[in-house]
Amino acid sequence: MxxxxxxxxxxxxxxxxxxxxxxxxxxxxxxxxxxxxxxxxxxxxxxxxxxxxxxARLNRARDEAAVDAYRRRLQPLADKLDAVMPEPRWDxxxxxxxxxxxxxxxxxxxxxxxxxxxxxxxxxxxxxxxxxxxxxxxxxxxxxxxxxxxxxxxxxxxxxxxxxxxxxxxxxxxxxxxxxxxxxxxxxxxxxxxxxxxxxxxxxxxxxxxxxxxxxxxxxxxxxxCDEAGTSATHRAGLQEATLERSAVTRAFSGRPGRGVRNAFVDEYDAHAPSVFPVIDQLTKPLRAAAAGLEDFHLVNLWAGTxxxxxxxxxxxxxxxxxxxxxx
Ligand SMILES: Cc1cc2nc3c(=O)[nH]c(=O)nc-3n(C[C@H](O)[C@H](O)[C@H](O)COP(=O)(O)O)c2cc1C
CATH class of the missing domain: 3.20.20.70 (Aldolase class I)
Incomplete structure (x- = not known):
């Protein structure tokens, strides 16, 4: 994992x-x-x-516009979290x-x-x-x-x-x-x-x-x-949060479909994320890190099975x- x-x-x-x-x-x-x-x-x-x-074989010419559009959509959240999204790397x-x-x-x-x-x-x-x-x-x-x-x-x-x-x-x-x-x-x-x-x-x-x-x-x-797992405190909290009731498969965090406990980030961004892995993962990483620092489990990937x-x-x-x- x-x-x-x-x-x-x-x-x-x-x-x-x-x-x-x-x-x-x-x-x-x-x-x-x-x-x-x-x-x-x-x-x-x-x-x-x-x-x-x-x-994955990345296709910059094909996918750059979609990545830029997703970046623009994430920008207000990045500003709110005081996080800086990197320039995507295509290698x-x-x-x-x-x-x-x-x-x-x-x-x-x-x-x-x-x-x-x-x-x-x-x-x-x-x-x-x-x-x-x-x-x-x-x-x-x-x-x-x-x-x-x-x-x-x-x-x-x-x-x-x-x-x-x-x-x-x-x-x-x-x-x-x-x-x-x-x-x-x-x-x-x-x-x-x-x-x-x-x-x-x-x-x-x-x-x-x-x-x-x-x-x-x-x-x-x-x-x-588990005690021996390196699961972050925010991830652990999200998994044990009674108000989060469903899991969902989403590309919102990384560009690849992944199943996690459904939270506000999934609800907001799932429909917009392009299928470009790991470029989307790079973009959302600083946002997720900032949210984890605030222990905000609504904004991090709470990967988990059903x-x-x-x-x-x-x-x-x-x-x-x-x-x-x-x-x-
Ligand atoms: C947090 C997390 C991270 C994972 N990371 C990987 C990974 O790096 N490589 C991989 O092959 N599978 C990864 N998986 C999938 C697992 O290998 C496995 O297929 C999955 O956990 C099985 O379903 P379960 O979570 O319901 O037990 C990950 C699963 C979770 C929950």
Whole structure:
């Protein structure tokens, strides 16, 4: 979970509880990732994964006008928050190549990719270094492309998932398929191991997923309130706010569809955000940071899946215990 929640402490706690944690590479520099990786490796002998964003091909000529229009729409809020929006960057701001080189060198157990399929050469290099390659998919076409591209396993992310939906095209309209339907569909077109994700919140879901033939489940939202998670205070407050009653999928914060608890920012800007990731993320970042400084959960991305009400404060070991059914 990029953007703060996934920390070395969370990965280690999840690992020690018998599950498998992932570090988030997204939005970080390669150096910051390297530091987190070394720290995690120093604290657990068990395998853990690293999740990487596949960069989008940006089309400045096509999208600049829409980005400028969105910027103008956000300007009054930026003024109110005393925040300065940056000039958008149209190159790779996520240091993808440097991260791949680092992960190849570091001999990571598993590298998972979101937002697309890595190039065949990247898959080959990572596999040669001993890593398993997982690709997140949201429909059968993406699943088939990922398998053709050499993925060892697929993370099958249904529409209830918190955070960004991993459609392989930025401008794709995400489907409404649940993890259950999606696992059935993807299972019918490929035999590679599947990891079910999106709204999995208790031991019953886990049993159902495994019963459908998933090899594993992936869970995000249930860990957001954990002691070991790096979830911000404002995000935690928003998740526990009784007056915020719905989740919604929106491009308003980043330009990519993501599910979060619906707040005033979503209501105001959802209809206007262009599909330009991560440029829109860069624009809204200072606004979100200023709002977080004011602990205003109406103006930050409260990423969470549909089952967010079931997330509870406590330890990651307790969450893993609930998911495997050893505690209630
Ligand atoms: C706060 C947050 C951040 C996330 N960041 C990432 C990410 O960086 N990479 C990724 O592949 N998935 C990310 N996800 C999606 C999760 O990997 C997973 O698909 C999702 O959490 C599963 O649904 P659930 O939240 O209902 O458990 C994120 C989810 C949340 C809630």
């Amino acid at each position: 990029a953007g703060g929640p996934s920390t070395p402490a969370l990965v280690v706690a999840v690992n020690e509880a018998g599950a498998m944690g992932y570090l988030a590479a997204g939005y970080k520099t390669a150096d910051a990732l390297s530091e987190e990786f070394d720290q995690t490796r120093g604290l657990t002998d068990r395998p853990f994964g690293v999740n990487v964003f596949v960069p 790779d701001t996520d240091s993808y190549e440097a991260k791949i080189a680092l992960l190849e060198e570091a001999k990571v157990d598993t590298v998972s990719f979101t937002f697309g399929c890595p190039a065949p050469d990247v898959v080959r290099r990572l596999r040669a270094s001993g890593a398993q390659v997982v690709v997140t998919v949201t429909d059968t076409d993406e699943a088939l492309a990922a398998v053709r591209g050499g993925a060892d396993a697929l993370c099958v992310q249904g529409s209830q998932a918190g955070g960004h939906r991993s459609t392989h095209r930025v401008d794709a309209i995400p489907n409404d398929l649940s993890w259950l339907d999606l696992v059935r569909e993807v299972r019918s077109v490929t035999t590679v191991p599947l990891i079910a994700a999106g709204g999995i919140a208790d031991a019953q879901d886990v049993r159902r997923a495994l019963g459908l033939g998933a090899a594993a489940v992936q869970v995000g939202t249930a860990f957001l309130l 089952r967010w009400r079931q997330a509870e404060p406590g330890s990651a070991a307790e969450v893993v215990g609930r998911l495997v059914g050893s505690t209630t």
